[in-house]
Amino acid sequence: MFEALGDCFSARALSAIIKANRRQDNPSGQFGHDEYHVDNNSFDQSNAYIEEQRAVTIAALNSNDAKSAWSAFGRLTHTAQDFYAHSNYVTLWLSHFNGNANPAPNEIDPIDPTLLDSPDLHSGKVYYPLELFYFIKPLRRFVLSRIPRDSHAWMNLDSPEQGFKFDYAVQAAIKRTKIEFDKTTLGFSDEMLRLFLDR
Numbered sequence: 001m002f003e004a005l006g007d008c009f010s011a012r013a014l015s016a017i018i019k020a021n022r023r024q025d026n027p028s029g030q031f032g033h034d035e036y037h038v039d040n041n042s043f044d045q046s047n048a049y050i051e052e053q054r055a056v057t058i059a060a061l062n063s064n065d066a067k068s069a070w071s072a073f074g075r076l077t078h079t080a081q082d083f084y085a086h087s088n089y090v091t092l093w094l095s096h097f098n099g100n101a102n103p104a105p106n107e108i109d110p111i112d113p114t115l116l117d118s119p120d121l122h123s124g125k126v127y128y129p130l131e132l133f134y135f136i137k138p139l140r141r142f143v144l145s146r147i148p149r150d151s152h153a154w155m156n157l158d159s160p161e162q163g164f165k166f167d168y169a170v171q172a173a174i175k176r177t178k179i180e181f182d183k184t185t186l187g188f189s190d191e192m193l194r195l196f197l198d199r
């Protein structure tokens with residue numbers, strides 16, 4: 001969020017957006033909300049959720065309610081960013097280069113239409129209850145030895161420990177966040193933009 005939009009919003013607005021973004025990973029947002037995190041191949045539901053939160057953002061600004069707009073935009077960006085951490089998008093993009101001379105992470109195209117529509121695109125399945133124990137680090141190896149390869153546990157790019165693809169997921173998420181910002185603010189009046197950016 002800082003790298004993508006740190007220069008656009010006021011510190012107060014950015015902090016509210018980030019708070020709402022992070023809140024999606026609270027336990028209440030983890031169960032029964034695949035669409036927040038693009039888990040279990042919920043691509044259609046996640047795209048619909050992004051559009052729903054974009055509409056909430058715009059409606060809130062039309063009602064002069066910047067705080068609600070920041071919260072909705074925070075929720076929207078969480079899903080847009082999790083797409084790269086929880087799907088095999090990065091792997092599919094890198095497969096274009098056959099493993100030799102991969103481009104730098106910041107060269108990744110985050111919205112390659114051939115990949116977004118690819119039948120090979122999938123995201124990690126969440127196998128409860130085993131998946132829960134993945135988050136307890138000393139049990140991680142045990143879980144990985146027993147959980148299928150198409151699980152969130154095996155597929156996620158949530159941290160640098162997941163290897164070199166993590167940097168690609170981060171760069172894709174930064175670019176996508178800017179794209180979502182541009183898409184959301186397209187056609188805003190000066191007054192709406194001022195209210196949203198809090199500038």
Ligand SMILES: [Zn+2]
Nearest residue numbers: 025036037082
């Ligand atoms: Zn998430």
